[in-house]
Amino acid sequence: MTFERYGTMNVNEAGHLEIGGVDTLELAKRYGTPLYVYDVALIRERARGFKQTFAELNVQAQVAYASKAFSSVAMYELMAEEGLSLDVVSGGELYTAIQAGFPAERIHFHGNNKTLDEMEMALDYQIGCIVIDNFYEIELLKNLLKERKTKIQVLIRVTPGIEAHTHDYILTGQDDSKFGFGLTNGQAERAIEEVLGNADVFDCIGLHCHIGSQIFETTGFIMAAHRIMEQLIVWHNKLGFDSKVLNLGGGFGVRYTEEDEPLEPEVYVREIVKEVKKMALANGLSIPEIWIEPGRSLVGEAGTTLYKVGSRKEVPGIRNYLAVDGGMSDNIRPALYEAHYEAVLAASPLKEAEETVAIAGKCCESGDMLIWDLPLPKSSAGEVLAVFCTGAYGYSMANNYNRIPRPPVVFVEDGVSRLVVRRESYEDLVRNDLPLY
Numbered sequence: 001m002t003f004e005r006y007g008t009m010n011v012n013e014a015g016h017l018e019i020g021g022v023d024t025l026e027l028a029k030r031y032g033t034p035l036y037v038y039d040v041a042l043i044r045e046r047a048r049g050f051k052q053t054f055a056e057l058n059v060q061a062q063v064a065y066a067s068k069a070f071s072s073v074a075m076y077e078l079m080a081e082e083g084l085s086l087d088v089v090s091g092g093e094l095y096t097a098i099q100a101g102f103p104a105e106r107i108h109f110h111g112n113n114k115t116l117d118e119m120e121m122a123l124d125y126q127i128g129c130i131v132i133d134n135f136y137e138i139e140l141l142k143n144l145l146k147e148r149k150t151k152i153q154v155l156i157r158v159t160p161g162i163e164a165h166t167h168d169y170i171l172t173g174q175d176d177s178k179f180g181f182g183l184t185n186g187q188a189e190r191a192i193e194e195v196l197g198n199a200d201v202f203d204c205i206g207l208h209c210h211i212g213s214q215i216f217e218t219t220g221f222i223m224a225a226h227r228i229m230e231q232l233i234v235w236h237n238k239l240g241f242d243s244k245v246l247n248l249g250g251g252f253g254v255r256y257t258e259e260d261e262p263l264e265p266e267v268y269v270r271e272i273v274k275e276v277k278k279m280a281l282a283n284g285l286s287i288p289e290i291w292i293e294p295g296r297s298l299v300g301e302a303g304t305t306l307y308k309v310g311s312r313k314e315v316p317g318i319r320n321y322l323a324v325d326g327g328m329s330d331n332i333r334p335a336l337y338e339a340h341y342e343a344v345l346a347a348s349p350l351k352e353a354e355e356t357v358a359i360a361g362k363c364c365e366s367g368d369m370l371i372w373d374l375p376l377p378k379s380s381a382g383e384v385l386a387v388f389c390t391g392a393y394g395y396s397m398a399n400n401y402n403r404i405p406r407p408p409v410v411f412v413e414d415g416v417s418r419l420v421v422r423r424e425s426y427e428d429l430v431r432n433d434l435p436l437y
């Protein structure tokens with residue numbers, strides 16, 4: 001039997017699944033389960049791929065890691081090492097980035113409801129730019145900047161009215177969205193006028209849009225780039241506005257299962273650049289700097305979760321449930337989005353499947369299922385199951401439902417493993433609780 005390998009994944013001499021040159025059974029033994037394992041070489045490869053493509057095409061660019069996909073000090077250090085910029089969406093992500101020593105000038109702050117405290121924090125740290133999302137925010141930030149007699153670079157987030165081909169819950173580019181200013185309904189133009197009218201505090205460097213997530217085609221990006229460039233021509237003539245930066249967000253798809261056929265990340269970049277250049281040249285505009293914000297495509301496939309198999313329940317004529325020692329507390333995506341995953345037994349990833357099982361989590365909820373139909377060799381309690389492609393929105397959406405402590409995170413590279421997030425303890429769980437009396 002074969003399985004789809006990601007990054008440095010390999011089957012070692014003992015026949016075990018190996019990642020980054022480290023035996024996953026050793027990892028499970030050393031750090032316990034559940035355990036998130038990240039293949040650092042694969043993350044580096046992806047980061048370099050995006051950057052190199054821009055360099056080859058000879059355009060000014062920034063590749064900002066959308067850190068909502070997985071945020072931790074070590075991950076920020078890694079992204080800084082690779083020369084990426086950073087997209088943060090909360091005070092918590094910003095704080096973590098600063099703790100990691102991430103260069104503040106390469107941090108971009110997103111969000112549809114940044115609080116006053118978060119804005120102040122962003123100004124205190126002198127981050128690179130704030131992505132303005134709505135009129136309330138223009139007012140809030142304007143007053144704050146005037147008070148402080150300072151100025152900051154901003155991007156205006158627009159919704160170009162394009163629906164990306166993906167799961168409904170994670171669409172953000174269409175008109176009916178909580179994010180950004182509508183291009184078609186005139187709100188974006190009002191926002192630009194407002195921001196340009198306050199040039200003493202706002203240095204408006206450009207526009208931003210994000211059309212969705214887990215997108216497998218370049219069409220949506222090309223349409224978005226085209227639509228925005230069209231609008232920029234109008235604003236160039238009407239408002240004298242020249243966008244130095246065009247940020248087209250993230251959303252590049254990854255392979256969760258054999259049904260997914262993602263493009264090479266570089267393909268998106270090439271197509272986006274082609275469209276922007278074409279539009280700029282045809283209309284006498286200078287080519288803006290192109291920024292992108294990949295999250296999932298940088299870290300998704302690099303993550304694998306190791307679980308230990310526990311109880312087994314056989315429902316005659318229906319299905320066999322195998323329960324693992326984690327579930328929706330460390331990966332809520334199947335429950336929330338009906339997301340699909342593939343997995344193997346870490347001790348025998350090449351062994352022929354002998355049955356189809358349903359992988360259940362251990363949470364008190366029927367919907368806590370990780371995989372509904374997984375072909376697997378016969379397994380017994382205590383064996384390690386490796387679930388692939390859990391690197392994005394796994395740990396970052398983990399929770400303490402049923403007071404289950406969050407698992408640790410390990411980075412593996414060149415035969416060495418490094419603990420980068422500790423396992424939560426029971427003490428951690430009660431740390432913020434106060435007694436009744």
Ligand code: LLP
Pocket residue numbers: 066069087110170172210212213214249250251252293294295296297333337392393
């Ligand atoms: N930029 C902006 C403004 C975004 O809103 C997002 C994702 C990204 C970049 C990164 O998108 P990516 O390259 O990771 O697709 N929890 C959901 C995904 C929510 C994505 C929200 N925004 C999931 O687990 O699928």
